[in-house]
Each structure stands twice: as structure tokens, then as C-alpha cells.
Amino acid sequence: MVRATPLGAAFDLLAAYEAGGAFIERHGVGVATGPVSEGIEIGPAADLHSLGAATIEALRAIDAPDGVVPLAVGALPFAPQPASMWIPRRSVARGDDGETWLLDMADDGELEAAPFRPERVVGDLPHEAFRPVQLTQEPTAEVYTAAVRSALALIEAGELDKVVLARTLRVSAGRELDPRRLAHRLRAVEPHCFTFAVPTWQGPPSSIAGSNREVPAKSRRGRVGGTPDEQGTLVGASPELLLSRRGTRVRSVPLAGTAPRSGDPDEDLANAKALSHSAKEREEHAIVVAAVESVLGAYCDDLSFDAEPVLEPTANVWHLATRFEGVLRDPGVSALDLVAALHPTPAVCGAPSSAARACIEALEPFERGAYAGPVGWVDARGDGDWAIALRCAALDGERATLYAGAGIVAGSNPAREVDETDRKFLAFLDSLRWG
Numbered sequence: 001m002v003r004a005t006p007l008g009a010a011f012d013l014l015a016a017y018e019a020g021g022a023f024i025e026r027h028g029v030g031v032a033t034g035p036v037s038e039g040i041e042i043g044p045a046a047d048l049h050s051l052g053a054a055t056i057e058a059l060r061a062i063d064a065p066d067g068v069v070p071l072a073v074g075a076l077p078f079a080p081q082p083a084s085m086w087i088p089r090r091s092v093a094r095g096d097d098g099e100t101w102l103l104d105m106a107d108d109g110e111l112e113a114a115p116f117r118p119e120r121v122v123g124d125l126p127h128e129a130f131r132p133v134q135l136t137q138e139p140t141a142e143v144y145t146a147a148v149r150s151a152l153a154l155i156e157a158g159e160l161d162k163v164v165l166a167r168t169l170r171v172s173a174g175r176e177l178d179p180r181r182l183a184h185r186l187r188a189v190e191p192h193c194f195t196f197a198v199p200t201w202q203g204p205p206s207s208i209a210g211s212n213r214e215v216p217a218k219s220r221r222g223r224v225g226g227t228p229d230e231q232g233t234l235v236g237a238s239p240e241l242l243l244s245r246r247g248t249r250v251r252s253v254p255l256a257g258t259a260p261r262s263g264d265p266d267e268d269l270a271n272a273k274a275l276s277h278s279a280k281e282r283e284e285h286a287i288v289v290a291a292v293e294s295v296l297g298a299y300c301d302d303l304s305f306d307a308e309p310v311l312e313p314t315a316n317v318w319h320l321a322t323r324f325e326g327v328l329r330d331p332g333v334s335a336l337d338l339v340a341a342l343h344p345t346p347a348v349c350g351a352p353s354s355a356a357r358a359c360i361e362a363l364e365p366f367e368r369g370a371y372a373g374p375v376g377w378v379d380a381r382g383d384g385d386w387a388i389a390l391r392c393a394a395l396d397g398e399r400a401t402l403y404a405g406a407g408i409v410a411g412s413n414p415a416r417e418v419d420e421t422d423r424k425f426l427a428f429l430d431s432l433r434w435g
Contacts, residue, residue: 002105004068005116009098014184015118016092016102022073023183023197024377026385029096031377033073033088036199039105040089042072044082048343051076052336052378055085059380062087068101071379075198075234075389078344078368079357085336085378090116093377096246121184126433127175136170139365141418147363148406148414154359155410162287163350163359165417166405168366169425171432177395179233182435186237186391189315189431193237194387200234200370200394234370235435236392239314242342242374243386245335248328250300255312256288256347256407257281257320258420272311272318280411285309285320287409288346292324295341299333300326314391316427317420334382339374348372348388348405369394371403393428395435402428 013032017023020035033039042058045051055072062070071093074085087105094100102116139147144167154160179197187195241253259275262268275281289305297303303326312321349372350356360368371394376386393402404424406417 001063001107002065002068002070002103004065005102005104007092007100007102009094009100011092011094011100011118012120013092013094014180014187015120017180017183017197019179020199021088022075022086022199024073024194024375024385024387025187025196026194026387027192028098029094030385031071031073031091031093034090036073036086036088038089040087041084042087043084045084046082047080048076048083048340049337051083051085052334052340055336055378056334056380056382058087059378062105062380064380068103069379069381070103070105071377071384073198073377075196075200075370075375076339076343076373077370078348078373121180123184123188124181124434129433130171130173130429134172134174138168138170141422143365144418144421145414148408148412148417150363151359151408152410152412152414154355155408160355160359161351162284162346162407162409163356164346164348164372164405164407165360166364166368166372166403167421169402169404169429171393171400171402171429173398173400173432176398177400177432177435179235179395179435182235182395182432185431185434186235190237190239190391193239193314193391194241194375194385195237196375196387196389196392197233197235198370198375200232232394232396234375234389234392234394236389238375238387238390238392239312239319240347240388240390241385242345242376242388243335243338245338245383247383248331250296250326250328250338252292252296252324252342253312253321254288254292254324254345254347255319255321256285257309258406259318260423261313261316261318275318275320276309276311280409281320282309283411284407284409285322287351289322291346291351292322292342296324296326296338299328299330299338299341301329302327316423332382335376335378335384335386339376339386343374344372347407348390350407368403372405391424391428393432400432400435402432
């Protein structure tokens with residue numbers, strides 16, 4: 001059963017986020033929770049479709065007051081492996097209408113919640129910039145360049161149309177990193193993005209379904225699964241809306257194609273125009289649009305999307321974006337059902353998907369874990385918001401692992417892909433100084 005307490009529309013969700021909990025917000029809409037380990041775990045389920053069905057069933061079994069809709073949160077893995085959702089014991093949620101509720105959940109007769117003491121996060125002076133000795137690339141720029149060339153050879157041979165290859169940057173901060181302060185900073189820098197701070201666990205190595213290839217051992221940092229003793233926190237600000245559902249209306253805004261931003265207005269505008277007219281970047285984007293159209297078209301009537309990609313600005317890069325809107329044929333299809341059908345899009349994996357996955361597994365010397373996986377929430381009605389976990393870092397005490405990727409298609413220049421990932425690292429390193 002659930003006890004619901006209304007809070008004011010001005011309440012800052014980040015103030016309700018507790019260590020070990022989840023925080024997912026965009027434009028003030030979202031959820032902040034207490035430790036998910038104190039909530040109800042749904043799963044691990046073998047696949048996302050099964051996980052979605054089990055989650056909706058569990059949420060609908062909760063006895064909630066009229067007008068209050070229980071929800072679950074999740075940070076799902078990039079790779080096809082068992083995953084879980086969590087129904088928090090305590091959460092603060094705000095919907096599109098600005099209604100904000102404190103939800104306390106317990107078994108019948110046990111609803112004696114601890115006092116609610118939200119703690120507002122206040123900005124502070126940043127720490128000093130990180131020194132080169134504190135930073136370790138995996139892979140190095142040279143190894144990443146070689147990986148891009150290997151991917152281009154596969155594309156030229158006709159085995160791939162696109163693959164997204166990522167790098168990591170490990171930071172030894174020399175101090176305890178604070179996910180709340182980092183989330184506060186990221187939200188200020190990227191106010192139009194999905195800001196998130198979600199728990200992750202290190203767990204057993206993932207495997208590609210149907211693959212019997214020998215794969216070298218990789219770093220396990222940032223995996224989903226495992227035990228709370230191995231818990232870390234994935235913190236980021238993602239510009240990419242994978243899926244939003246409200247009743248029968250669904251939206252998705254995939255991104256692909258990137259150009260740097262500049263502090264000089266004329267140069268910035270020139271970069272944006274060059275991106276809009278780049279045949280290589282438009283091809284990369286078109287692959288993503290075709291995949292999303294195919295998936296959503298199988299579920300939606302009245303599916304519409306931009307005839308031409310639009311420019312989507314973030315603090316440090318321009319993206320090409322296409323805005324999708326549709327109406328579900330079957331109102332019983334939940335946000336998680338659609339997430340399961342969409343993930344992974346070519347925006348974070350490649351095309352064809354199976355060949356791109358195999359390429360990623362062979363060329364990336366680390367496990368992605370929840371990086372480039374779906375992160376979000378779903379409620380008992382099946383509504384929810386799901387972003388892709390991009391522009392993020394896995395925090396673990398005094399250490400952080402930053403992630404950045406680039407889409408490789410025919411015509412990609414290895415040096416430019418290195419530069420793109422370096423720019424993404426530099427932008428996040430600056431925000432990490434506030435963490």
C-alpha cells in the first residue's frame with residue numbers, strides 16, 4: 001500500500017534524491033528516490049519484454065490512493081543480459097501537470113515511514129582541474145584510431161552500414177566524488193537534457209545472444225547486476241529521448257550526426273550549417289531514422305516525423321535530430337514494451353544491429369554496462385520517460401569512468417572521431433570538478 005503526500009510544484013526533485021537512490025529529471029518532470037536496495041526488485045528478467053510485463057503487473061498490484069500512480073525506475077544494460085527494475089519504498093514524483101507527490105510504500109499494516117528530510121543541493125566553487133597524471137584513457141587515442149579503421153574496413157567490405165565505437169577515460173579524483181553535486185551541475189549546464197543519477201552494480205560478464213566467439217576479458221566497471229556491496233552511481237545529462245509515452249501518444253527524438261560548438265557565434269553557426277549539409281553526417285542520421293520508423297511504425301497509427309533532420313544544440317556539440325510522434329494502436333503497450341523494441345537503436349549501436357554488436361564486442365576493450373542503455377521510469381498506467389544513458393560517468397568512491405562514443409560510417413575520418421570523443425570528455429571533466 002502507498003501513502004501519498006502532496007508537495008508544492010516548486011519542490012526541487014534533486015533535494016529528495018538519496019545516496020543509492022535514483023534521480024531522473026527533465027524540465028522538472030521526473031522522479032527522485034530513496035535507496036533502491038530498500039525497494040522491490042522486479043527481475044532479473046531474461047529480456048526487456050519480460051521485464052516490462054513483470055514490472056507493470058507488480059505496479060498494478062499496489063494499493064494506491066485515487067489519482068496516485070506508483071512507478072518503477074531502471075538503468076538497463078546496453079548488452080542483452082538479465083536486467084532489473086526497482087519499485088522504490090520512498091519517492092518524490094512530478095508529472096507534466098506539475099503535481100508533485102511524496103510516495104511512501106510498505107506492506108499492509110507496516111506503513112510507518114521514516115521522517116522526510118529533503119536536503120537541497122547548493123552550488124559551490126569547483127575543485128581544481130584534473131591533472132594529466134589523474135587521467136587514464138581506455139583505449140588510448142592511437143588504439144581507438146586503429147579500431148575506427150578496422151570498423152571502416154568492415155563497412156567497406158559490406159558487413160556493416162554503421163557502428164558506434166566508444167572510449168572511456170578513468171579519473172582518479174583524489175577525493176570522494178558526490179553524485180548529487182555533479183547532477184546539480186549537469187542540470188545547470190544542460191537544462192534541456194535528461195539529468196540522471198542511478199545506481200549500477202558490477203556483475204558477471206555479459207554475452208551476446210547466439211554468439212560463440214571467444215571474447216577477451218574486459219573491465220567490469222559500470223556493469224548492471226551484482227550486489228549492493230559493489231554499487232556505483234552512473235551520473236549524466238543525456239540529450240537523447242529514446243521514448244516517452246503518455247496514454248496512447250508516444251514520442252522519440254533520436255540523435256545522430258555531430259559537430260563541435262564554438263564560443264564564437266559566427267564559427268558556431270558555420271559549424272551548424274556544415275553539419276546540416278554534411279553527406280556523411282546525414283547518412284549516419286538516416287540509418288537511425290529508418291530504424292526508429294520501422295519499430296514505431298509497427299506499433300503506431302498516425303506516425304509522423306520531421307522530413308528533414310533539425311539541429312539540436314547541447315553545451316559543447318551540435319546534433320542532427322528527428323522528432324517522432326505517434327498514436328499507439330494497442331493502448332496496452334507500455335513504455336517499457338516500446339523501449340524493449342527500440343533498444344539498441346543505430347544511434348548507440350549501429351546497423352545491422354547484430355553485426356554492429358559483434359564489432360563493438362571485438363573492438364571495445366571494456367564493458368559498457370549501463371552506458372548507452374535505457375535509463376528512466378515507468379508507472380502503473382504504462383506511461384514513462386526513457387533516455388539513453390549518454391554523456392555520463394560511473395562514479396565509485398574517488399574514481400570515475402567517463403564514456404564517450406562516435407558513429408562510424410563510410411567516409412568517417414578516424415582523427416575526427418577521436419576529436420569528437422575528446423571534446424565530450426573535456427566537457428564532462430569540467431562538470432566533474434563540481435562533483
